[in-house]
Amino acid sequence: MANSSIRIRSKRRQQKAQIRILIAHPMENGRNRDPETGQFIPAHFIQELDISLNGERVIQADLSGSISKDPYFSFVLNHVKSGDLIRVNWVDNLGIHDSREHLIK
Amino acid sequence: MAKSRRHFVKRLIQICSLFGLKSAFAWADWPERLFSTTPYPETLKTLFPTANFIDTNKIHLKLPRVAENGAVVPLTITSSLPDIQKISVLVEKNPKPLSAQFQLSPRVEPTLSLRLKMAKSSNVIVIAETRDGQLLRTQKAVKVTIGGCGG
Numbered sequence: 001m002a003n004s005s006i007r008i009r010s011k012r013r014q015q016k017a018q019i020r021i022l023i024a025h026p027m028e029n030g031r032n033r034d035p036e037t038g039q040f041i042p043a044h045f046i047q048e049l050d051i052s053l054n055g056e057r058v059i060q061a062d063l064s065g066s067i068s069k070d071p072y073f074s075f076v077l078n079h080v081k082s083g084d085l086i087r088v089n090w091v092d093n094l095g096i097h098d099s100r101e102h103l104i105k
Numbered sequence: 106m107a108k109s110r111r112h113f114v115k116r117l118i119q120i121c122s123l124f125g126l127k128s129a130f131a132w133a134d135w136p137e138r139l140f141s142t143t144p145y146p147e148t149l150k151t152l153f154p155t156a157n158f159i160d161t162n163k164i165h166l167k168l169p170r171v172a173e174n175g176a177v178v179p180l181t182i183t184s185s186l187p188d189i190q191k192i193s194v195l196v197e198k199n200p201k202p203l204s205a206q207f208q209l210s211p212r213v214e215p216t217l218s219l220r221l222k223m224a225k226s227s228n229v230i231v232i233a234e235t236r237d238g239q240l241l242r243t244q245k246a247v248k249v250t251i252g253g254c255g256g
Contacts, residue, residue: 016214029222031200047135053212060208064140066199068177068220076214093135 006088008102012080017104020074021051021088029065043093046071050089053077080104140203145195148202152193153232158242164215164233166245175223175249182231184215186241191234192217198227223249 009020023046030043045065051058058077082105089099139152150156167181182192192215194204204221221229230244 027222029201056210056212058210058212062135062139062206064201064204066196066201066204066222068222072218072220074218076216078212078214 004100005098006090006100008086008088008100010086010102010104012082012104015079015081017077017080017084018074019051019077019086021072023049023071023088023090023098025069025071025090025092027065027067027069027071031065046090046092048091049073050087052087052089053080054085055087139206140201142200143202145197145202148195152203153240155240158232158240161241161243164231164241164243166229166231166243168229168245168247170246171248171250172223173250175225175251178221178223178229178247178249179218180221180229181218182215182233184233186215186233186235188236189215189233189241190236193232193234194219194221195230195232196221196223196227197230199224223247225249 005024007022011018025046026044027046028041028044030040032041033039034041043065045067046063049059049061049063051060059075061073063071084104086102086104087099088102089097091097139148141148141151143151163186164182164184167179167183169178172178180194182194188211190209192207192209194206195202196204199222205219207217209215209217215233223229226246226248228244228246230242233241233243235241
């Protein structure tokens with residue numbers, strides 16, 4: 001778990017919870033050049049991000065290379081309670097994927 | 106040993122892609138045509154053929170007026186409207202104007218933060234689609250002092 005690419009934090013106040021997600025990813029859009037070789041760095045970015053709460057999908061996002069490196073997202077969920085399970089799953093354009101779960105306190 | 110195994114996996118992936126098995130994986134449903142390199146007006150037309158935009162002040166964008174670094178521009182979208190089901194984020198002068206699209210379930214409050222890359226000074230446009238099909242548009246100009254989509 002320690003070397004997961006995803007970090008999830010939550011802060012719950014009664015029924016509302018703020019969820020913050022940080023993903024370690026280069027998010028290369030294919031337009032940057034390697035400063036040493038002068039060659040383009042191939043595109044490598046997260047295309048799909050899925051967030052579910054207790055198995056029910058709450059956010060489905062399609063992303064592009066114009067999301068900053070190491071993407072950060074935060075949002076607020078309604079009607080949550082202690083013990084609810086958040087699951088984050090991403091897939092990038094090379095087919096690499098990762099997921100992580102988080103319990104709301 | 107490790108090297109030959111890596112080689113084997115590499116070849117396996119190559120063979121798989123040769124037979125089009127790639128489409129069996131999840132990333133195939135990413136809508137590539139929406140994220141294409143077209144000028145902003147055309148991207149908008151592809152995304153929303155009806156183009157019935159309602160300019161609104163009920164969606165608030167929190168963005169820096171001047172961004173020192175175009176590679177990291179923080180954006181927070183907040184709204185008092187309860188029934189937003191889809192949020193599209195566009196940067197007018199980026200080579201690929203569409204940055205991201207979010208489908209939200211009713212459980213999500215319309216409060217969303219993310220970080221954008223901006224190639225140069227431009228308008229940031231957020232279009233929210235309500236559950237009854239209205240397209241609400243808000244935009245804000247951001248001046249980028251050090252341009253670049255640099256990572």
